[in-house]
Amino acid sequence: MAKFERHIFICTNQRPEGHPRGCCNQSGDGDLQRQFKMKLAQHGIAGSTVRANKAGCLDQCELGPTVVVYPDAVWYGHVTAADIDEIIESHIIGGRPVERLIIPDSLLNNTQQKVSADK
Amino acid sequence: MAKFERHIFICTNQRPEGHPRGCCNQSGDGDLQRQFKMKLAQHGIAGSTVRANKAGCLDQCELGPTVVVYPDAVWYGHVTAADIDEIIESHIIGGRPVERLIIPDSLLNNTQQKVSADK
Numbered sequence: 675m676a677k678f679e680r681h682i683f684i685c686t687n688q689r690p691e692g693h694p695r696g697c698c699n700q701s702g703d704g705d706l707q708r709q710f711k712m713k714l715a716q717h718g719i720a721g722s723t724v725r726a727n728k729a730g731c732l733d734q735c736e737l738g739p740t741v742v743v744y745p746d747a748v749w750y751g752h753v754t755a756a757d758i759d760e761i762i763e764s765h766i767i768g769g770r771p772v773e774r775l776i777i778p779d780s781l782l783n784n785t786q787q788k789v790s791a792d793k
Numbered sequence: 794m795a796k797f798e799r800h801i802f803i804c805t806n807q808r809p810e811g812h813p814r815g816c817c818n819q820s821g822d823g824d825l826q827r828q829f830k831m832k833l834a835q836h837g838i839a840g841s842t843v844r845a846n847k848a849g850c851l852d853q854c855e856l857g858p859t860v861v862v863y864p865d866a867v868w869y870g871h872v873t874a875a876d877i878d879e880i881i882e883s884h885i886i887g888g889r890p891v892e893r894l895i896i897p898d899s900l901l902n903n904t905q906q907k908v909s910a911d912k
Binding site for chain 2: 675677678681686707721722725727728729730731742744747749780
């Protein structure tokens, strides 16, 4: 077949409550990734074209829950389930990234509280 | 700062022994990802430039252990710890993907035994 046209990585790393870096998956159940997967299916997007993939720590925890879409290398921060339809419809289908959720390059890998606990 | 220059996703999904699709992480300890991370550090590559990231199932299990490097979208199959230095030195540092390990597009998302058990 071919590479994925878009490969969506959703951070499912869990940190203890109150961790200084925050946590992308406070409940620990990876629900955001499951919802992305379900919504892609609802939009009729086959798994061999676009994949919503679980990821370990993406290392932008303070901005989480974080999602990165490749090969575009578009980073989204503070993503909730309510944002998924817009990301799929505007970005994945329409090719227009959702500006209001984008983490600017100036904030990527630029956090002050990094600790060595990332998994 | 900036986006990662290269973001390496290493499948750490574990399936039961004897699963028809095989498994990228038979021991379940995610050792390949840890070794990538350690080797990047040994090569003096900072975490904010290149990241060796745990990934959930990348869905190319029959070709595993699988690794995908973005934004290049270069897929590697049957990767072992013995291949890590070459991937880092040739591809990550030198910009020349390791041809002998590349999964051709014709094999990606083209397996016969896909089952719904991917996580």
